[in-house]
Amino acid sequence: MAGRPPAKIITDHFKQLDKLENKSNRWYYACKYCGPDGPGTRIENRDNKPLKHLIDPIKCPLAPQSARNAARTYLASKASELLPDPIGGSMASVPETVSLEDDPDATNVVVQHPSKVLKRPSGTLLGYVDPALTAGQQERANVKLFR
Numbered sequence: 001m002a003g004r005p006p007a008k009i010i011t012d013h014f015k016q017l018d019k020l021e022n023k024s025n026r027w028y029y030a031c032k033y034c035g036p037d038g039p040g041t042r043i044e045n046r047d048n049k050p051l052k053h054l055i056d057p058i059k060c061p062l063a064p065q066s067a068r069n070a071a072r073t074y075l076a077s078k079a080s081e082l083l084p085d086p087i088g089g090s091m092a093s094v095p096e097t098v099s100l101e102d103d104p105d106a107t108n109v110v111v112q113h114p115s116k117v118l119k120r121p122s123g124t125l126l127g128y129v130d131p132a133l134t135a136g137q138q139e140r141a142n143v144k145l146f147r
Contacts, residue, residue: 006045009074013067014050017042033062051075 003025006016014029029050031040039059043050051071053059133141 007074009070010045010050013054013063013071014040014043020044031060031063033060033064033067035062038062048075048078 006027010029013032015032017028017030020026020028024046026045029043029045031038031043031050031053033054034040040053043053051074054063054071055068055075057063057068
């Protein structure tokens with residue numbers, strides 16, 4: 001087998017079958033829980049299909065809950081790597097406490113960020129923390145906006 005080895009979660013819960021008859025270098029897998037006549041007897045290893053099979057209790061009713069949880073955790077970790085960083089840098093650059101200007105109504109706002117620092121592509125505002133404004137801050141923002 002050439003190329004990247006399959007993830008450990010795939011080898012733990014699926015048995016490798018034959019290679020696809022194209023140049024994709026992908027393999028078919030069989031679910032270890034479905035049995036020889038179940039729906040998971042021949043799953044192409046692309047687009048996380050084996051893990052999606054394992055998560056679905058209708059497609060794979062005999063899979064233990066620990067296997068389902070492991071597959072969900074693995075898919076969630078892959079998805080979090082693809083999320084963009086709202087600030088444009090790493091999440092480590094976000095301070096613990098942000099002081100809002102010299103407004104007497106303002107208090108210190110605590111910004112919560114994930115404990116695991118991920119480098120993500122920038123460009124969108126997903127995950128941007130927008131704290132509520134006090135009455136004084138709102139008034140000052142309106143003055144600046146409508147000048």
